[in-house]
Amino acid sequence: MSTLRSRLALAMLVLLIVAGVSSSALAAAKQIMVPGEDRFTPFAVTVHVGQKVTWVNNDTDAHYVVSNDAFNTAGHKGVNHFLTPGSSYSLKFTKPGVFPFYCSFHSSLDGSNQPKAPGPFGGIQDPDGNYGTPMNGVVTVIP
Numbered sequence: 331m332s333t334l335r336s337r338l339a340l341a342m343l344v345l346l347i348v349a350g351v352s353s354s355a356l357a358a359a360k361q362i363m364v365p366g367e368d369r370f371t372p373f374a375v376t377v378h379v380g381q382k383v384t385w386v387n388n389d390t391d392a393h394y395v396v397s398n399d400a401f402n403t404a405g406h407k408g409v410n411h412f413l414t415p416g417s418s419y420s421l422k423f424t425k426p427g428v429f430p431f432y433c434s435f436h437s438s439l440d441g442s443n444q445p446k447a448p449g450p451f452g453g454i455q456d457p458d459g460n461y462g463t464p465m466n467g468v469v470t471v472i473p
């Protein structure tokens with residue numbers, strides 16, 4: 331191969347590698363974490379079709395990832411995943427829509443399918459000690 335040809339081949343290879351890295355960065359999973367308390371953070375995540383979301387439980391308590399099927403338009407209906415301490419759970423979203431979810435230990439759905447705190451000993455505790463905020467979140471999937 332001539333020097334020019336091998337330089338062109340090298341340049342093409344570098345371009346392919348750079349393009350590959352940037353497209354894999356785009357497709358990287360978004361993470362939703364459970365810190366050492368009963369909440370998901372961030373509360374709202376936006377991904378593109380084809381991207382994964384990974385829930386990571388960094389708490390010492392177990393939690394659930396349950397989909398709110400009544401409002402779920404992004405697929406994966408019937409999700410009811412037990413998230414043990416230190417474990418993670420991933421879903422790849424293949425169609426646009428919203429994926430509301432909640433933890434069934436620390437939140438429940440009312441008659442209108444709205445998440446509510448399950449009572450005096452569950453959900454997110456505010457600085458005054460009140461449990462009023464259900465443990466839930468939402469994934470928005472865009473094309």
Ligand SMILES: [Cu+2]
Binds near residue numbers: 393433
């Ligand atoms: Cu929980």
